[in-house]
Amino acid sequence: MAPQRMGSVAALWRHPIKSHGREALNSVTLTKGQTMPWDRRWAVTHDRSRDRDGWDVCRNFMIGAITPGLAGLWARLDTATATVTLSHVDLGDLTFRPDDSDDIARFLEWVAPLTGDGPQPRGIVSAGDRGMTDSDFPSLSLMSTASHAAVADACGAALEQTRWRGNVWLDGFAAWDEFNWYGRSLRIGDVVLDIGDPIERCAHTRANPVTGQRDLDTVAVLRDRFGHTDFGVYATVAQGGTIALGDTAEVI
Structure with missing residues (x-):
């Protein structure tokens, strides 16, 4: 079966202070070459x-x-x-x-x-x-709801999406298909995001985003069940504009 090339925006998040909380958004206006506004400011x-x-x-x-x-x-x-x-x-x-x-x-x-x-x-x-992103260049992080569901299933337990600290969540793509997008772009309305490398994961994702207690070894699950420790991909804004929940996302 050919990879799915069309999906939609499922969630938008910013993190005003690095590692200190997250905030859901309904829409956001992106600028070429910059991070999500106010993310990790x-x-x-x-x-x-x-x-x-x-x-x-x-x-x-x-x-x-x-x-x-x-x-x-x-x-x-x-x-x-x-x-x-x-x-x-x-x-x-x-x-x-x-x-x-x-x-x-x-x-x-x-x-x-x-x-x-x-x-x-x-x-x-x-x-x-x-923005104080983990990458040494201004980036956004793209996450797939299908990839998250695959990890949750492997964990055998409820798994909060907020553990991954993503900026843009995408629905409608096959699990792990985002790892095939390197060198390609994602178009959402007028916005074009150039896709970069997968995001290597650390112990932060082991902590419950409500209690702050480490309760699931997500890194070990990624390594042992999927053969890598990556989740999500970095992206850079090649063309700016506004994106909102429900917008169509197309790999180009």
Whole structure:
């Protein structure tokens, strides 16, 4: 059977602060060569971070792979005021401005119960429109609902899509077909996304996105059942425009 080349947008997510919550969107306007707007705009440094302006590798920041408790955070962003509200089942809500030094101090005190004995949060830095993506280039992450269903079936347990921290979720494609798209593009309305490499997965995906507790070894399932540790693919915006839930997605 030939690979399915048409699908649709099932979900859109942004993560205003790297590894500190996610927010569902109904639509988003993308710009050529940039990340999803406000995605990973900020990142939290720790007591072992090096001082460096702009983008840096993920280990320079507080991340869920090392601090699983962060997986239980959700976020809401007011773009007009650059204000973030973080929510946690045990900690409640915190509304603050990541660019305000007084507010950063409040955030550091609020988030401390989630950090355990590992690296401790020290401050917040911004990558601006570049976004503090895991990739060393401005990227979006594309995820397939069919691939997720295949992993959930292999786990034999309910599996939350939010574990994967994807930006654009796609319906209607065969499981793992996205790994055949390298060197091709995905068209969604006026938007064209150039498809890059698969995304190698880490321990962050083992943590439950509600409790922050590691309860499923997703990396081992990927390795043992599918012969790799990848989920999703990186993409770059080759042509900008607006995409929304339900829009048709076509591999070209």
